[in-house]
Amino acid sequence: MLDDFFIRAVLAGLGVALVAGPLGSFVVWRRMAYFGDATAHAAILGVAISLAFNASIYAGTMLVALAMALAVSALATRGRAMDTVLGVMAHSALAIGLVAISFVPAARSDLSAYLFGDILAVGRADLALIWAGAVGVLAVLAWRWQRLLTASVNEDLAMAAGIDPRVERVVLSITLAVVVALSIRVVGSLLISAMLIVPAAAARGLSRTPEGMAGTATLIAAFSVLAGLWASLRLDTPAGPSIVAAAAGIFVLSQSVRPR
Template sequence: MLDDFLVRAALAGLGVAVAAAPLGCFVVWRRMAYFGDATSHAALLGVALALATDLPLFGGVLLAALGMALLLNRLTGRGLGSDALLGVLAHAALALGLVAVSFLPSVRIDLMSYLVGDILAVSKWDLVVIWTGAAAVLALVGWRWSALLSATLSPDMARASGVDPRREELILTLALAITVAVAIKVVGALLIAALLIIPAAAARPLARAPESMALVAMGIGASSALGGLTVSFVLDTPTGPTIVSLAAGLFALTQTLQAVRS
């Protein structure tokens, strides 16, 4: 069954959607869109690191994404506005990644596959990595769900109840880095943040509770992955961008429904 590249692509898209959906909800609630951008753009530095040191791609991207996320965590709130800091680091990471890749002339690199993904080239081993990473993210978020939610909604109340908001932010940072590392093969460095944010934002008008929003976001993400794959195959369009475009269409639909209701 897994010899069929479309089946592998569908399973890969579902794995990324399942991992990204609950994290995307926290990114939306915390208004951390640029945080996701900066972390995902650092993935290109991870690609260069992996190619230069013969590390597995997943390992190099995970190290770079985690390093960027920890740097952001450390620098946030130290004078420079968060949006400005995140904007600087997001674009700097992407530029440095492109420069770093240019210093590897001995390695043949399909840069577009790392920028916008190449889901149709997913191998059986890639599926193992994606679903192991997705399971780790879901386990981590499920284990810390109440604490993460408390720290997101009211850091002061969280402290009063014995929850350390900084620790929960670090846990969220780790989960984001894992998601970026498993998603780069599917949607690429430029589109990972979109797959984090758009399904969660689309789910917001349809849900009345945080848990239901995460579940609806999973459904929207999965529908975008499978629908985008189908449209891409029929119309011969780039698969990663098509998946994100379909997610954007679903976002527009839910926003329209909300406007009609109100």
């Protein structure tokens, strides 16, 4: 079964969707859209470093994304104007990554695969890493769920309950870096944050509880993967952008439903 490239693409997309739903919900609740952009855009620099040193793409992107996520998390505790800082870091990270990758001849011809994903080229090893990482991130989110949720609702309330918001912010930073590394082959660095935000934003008006929103976002992300891959196969469109376009279509439809 895994010899079929389309089946592997579907399984890889569903693996990312499985974790994009709950993690994307936290990104929406905490208004971390630019946080995701900065982390995802930094992944291009990780790609350049990995190719330059002939290392694993996943390892390089995860290390750089983690460094960016922790840096942004540290800045968040200093009371800076975070929307401006995150905007500067996101675009600077992408620009530096593109400049760095231009010095790696092996990456020039396949740059679009890292920017927009190449899910149809996912192999068995990629599939194993995606699902192992997704299960690991889900386990962490399940373990810290109540603490993460309390810290997202109100940091003062979290501190009164004996929860350190800084620790929960670091946990989210680490899980976000892992998801960025896992997703770069599926939707690419430019579309990772969209895959996190759009399904969660669509689920927001369709859910009554945080757990319901996370579950609904996961279902929307999974359906977007299937619809996007189907459209890519039938219409010969890029797979990664097709997946995000399908999610965007669901978001538009969700706006016609009155929030509960």
